Amino acid sequence: MTEEEKKRWAIDRLKEKYSETGEIPRKEEFDPATLSRIKAFLGPWPRALETAGLKSRRPVKKRGHPRKTRNKT
Numbered sequence: 001m002t003e004e005e006k007k008r009w010a011i012d013r014l015k016e017k018y019s020e021t022g023e024i025p026r027k028e029e030f031d032p033a034t035l036s037r038i039k040a041f042l043g044p045w046p047r048a049l050e051t052a053g054l055k056s057r058r059p060v061k062k063r064g065h066p067r068k069t070r071n072k073t
Contacts, residue, residue, distance in 0.1 A: 006041040
């Protein structure tokens with residue numbers, strides 16, 4: 001199986017599970033062998049879901065000092 005075929009296989013498993021449940025698949029819904037292959041072919045779980053188009057990437061939070069508010073008394 002080529003790298004592209006491996007990725008396609010993993011994406012198809014994720015999309016099939018989504019079609020069955022109507023929800024973003026959770027790791028617990030896959031048997032250990034399938035879960036291991038999905039992660040091996042697509043990377044960590046959040047990245048696998050992003051690659052399959054099932055989850056968008058979270059925006060990066062800006063770091064810095066929180067705004068100070070004044071007490072109006």
